[in-house]
Amino acid sequence: MCKRYNVAVIGAGDMGARHVKGWIEAGHHVMILVDMDEQRLRKVAEENNVPYTATDYKEAVSRPEVDIVSICLPLAFHMPVTLYAAGQGKHIFCEKPLASSLEQAQQMEEAVHNAGVKFGLGFQRNLSPGIAVVKKWVEEDKFGRPLVISSDLLQEVRPKRVMHDKNGNQGPIVDTCCHYFLMWQTILQSKPRKVYASGGIFAKDRPEIAHFEQLAVDTAVITVEYESGDIGTMTISWALAKDTKMTNRNDRLFGPKGGVQGPFNIFTIPELELKLMEGDQSERVAIHQLNLHAEQFKLFAQALQDDSQEYISFSTGKEMMKLSYAVLESIETGKAVYVS
Numbered sequence: 519m520c521k522r523y524n525v526a527v528i529g530a531g532d533m534g535a536r537h538v539k540g541w542i543e544a545g546h547h548v549m550i551l552v553d554m555d556e557q558r559l560r561k562v563a564e565e566n567n568v569p570y571t572a573t574d575y576k577e578a579v580s581r582p583e584v585d586i587v588s589i590c591l592p593l594a595f596h597m598p599v600t601l602y603a604a605g606q607g608k609h610i611f612c613e614k615p616l617a618s619s620l621e622q623a624q625q626m627e628e629a630v631h632n633a634g635v636k637f638g639l640g641f642q643r644n645l646s647p648g649i650a651v652v653k654k655w656v657e658e659d660k661f662g663r664p665l666v667i668s669s670d671l672l673q674e675v676r677p678k679r680v681m682h683d684k685n686g687n688q689g690p691i692v693d694t695c696c697h698y699f700l701m702w703q704t705i706l707q708s709k710p711r712k713v714y715a716s717g718g719i720f721a722k723d724r725p726e727i728a729h730f731e732q733l734a735v736d737t738a739v740i741t742v743e744y745e746s747g748d749i750g751t752m753t754i755s756w757a758l759a760k761d762t763k764m765t766n767r768n769d770r771l772f773g774p775k776g777g778v779q780g781p782f783n784i785f786t787i788p789e790l791e792l793k794l795m796e797g798d799q800s801e802r803v804a805i806h807q808l809n810l811h812a813e814q815f816k817l818f819a820q821a822l823q824d825d826s827q828e829y830i831s832f833s834t835g836k837e838m839m840k841l842s843y844a845v846l847e848s849i850e851t852g853k854a855v856y857v858s
């Protein structure tokens with residue numbers, strides 16, 4: 519049985535609330551919750567019986583009883599909170615994306631290494647049973663090779679405006695494509711070789727985000743070639759019209775012998791349905807979704823207890839950042855970019 523760790527959750531927004539519930543479901547004790555928005559803080563703490571709250575993360579992190587600091591703040595805070603927590607000798611679980619730049623990621627990694635603590639990264643969507651099933655079908659060669667995997671994400675201008683700030687959350691290529699890139703790599707079991715992409719700032723005239731000094735690219739069509747010869751493609755936008763009726767297409771994977779379509783890694787619905795096609799045969803496969811946050815925290819806590827490798831840490835986080843930056847470089851230069 520795993521030890522019950524004391525956790526400080528930093529941030530009581532969408533992810534903060536999910537972290538609190540996930541840690542509790544994984545059998546650990548969320549002893550303190552932090553947010554500078556006191557109303558939100560009180561609500562999430564009361565709903566989940568969290569005994570202590572604070573508005574300053576340093577107050578929570580420095581408590582001697584805290585074993586793990588779970589960071590759910592906007593991207594710009596991932597580095598400062600990680601450095602502070604490592605300095606206090608705490609293990610750290612941080613939301614994706616890893617950092618605002620590769621230099622910051624390096625500083626975080628050094629601080630964690632020097633402190634001798636562990637660091638996990640929030641890619642819970644990659645634990646979706648949908649991904650595991652599709653990966654198994656690929657391994658069984660149900661579809662043949664090479665494969666094409668496609669994903670789609672179309673949304674309105676985000677209500678969390680900081681998502682559009684080039685100096686904040688850096689737009690969907692950095693903030694969100696990382697989930698899809700990791701999913702593709704996991705299913706294909708291959709590393710990216712080359713990227714080409716077109717895109718731009720389609721929401722540049724929208725008044726809601728006009729106050730930012732620099733806007734991030736919000737729309738792109740992306741193609742990633744893999745060492746295996748497989749191809750990943752994605753259309754992503756956060757620039758749709760308000761109250762748009764556009765809907766997303768399901769994830770799709772196909773090869774010379776067959777394919778599968780469905781939501782492979784959506785974590786907010788309780789049941790997934792995948793449509794498996796082999797030759798002219800097709801069948802619907804129902805998959806029960808898990809609380810993926812609880813699953814990732816169980817893995818992290820087990821790695822602490824066993825002093826084993828974290829499920830996802832710096833190398834994967836940096837790999838995803840490099841691929842996102844390669845996409846942005848391709849959009850800016852109009853050229854294909856090779857990923858080492």
Ligand SMILES: NC(=O)c1ccc[n+]([C@@H]2O[C@H](COP(=O)([O-])OP(=O)(O)OC[C@H]3O[C@@H](n4cnc5c(N)ncnc54)[C@H](O)[C@@H]3O)[C@@H](O)[C@H]2O)c1
Nearest residue numbers: 529530531532533534553554555590591592593613614640
């Ligand atoms: N893994 C996933 O599936 C997933 C999904 C969405 C977001 N995220 C990531 O989670 C992180 C947080 O995103 P979110 O959607 O929860 O954002 P959010 O805006 O809902 O919540 C962030 C919270 O942080 C608080 N905050 C900001 N600065 C603070 C500070 N200095 N001190 C104390 N509180 C502060 C805000 O008041 C807010 O309540 C981001 O890195 C985002 O990319 C991950």
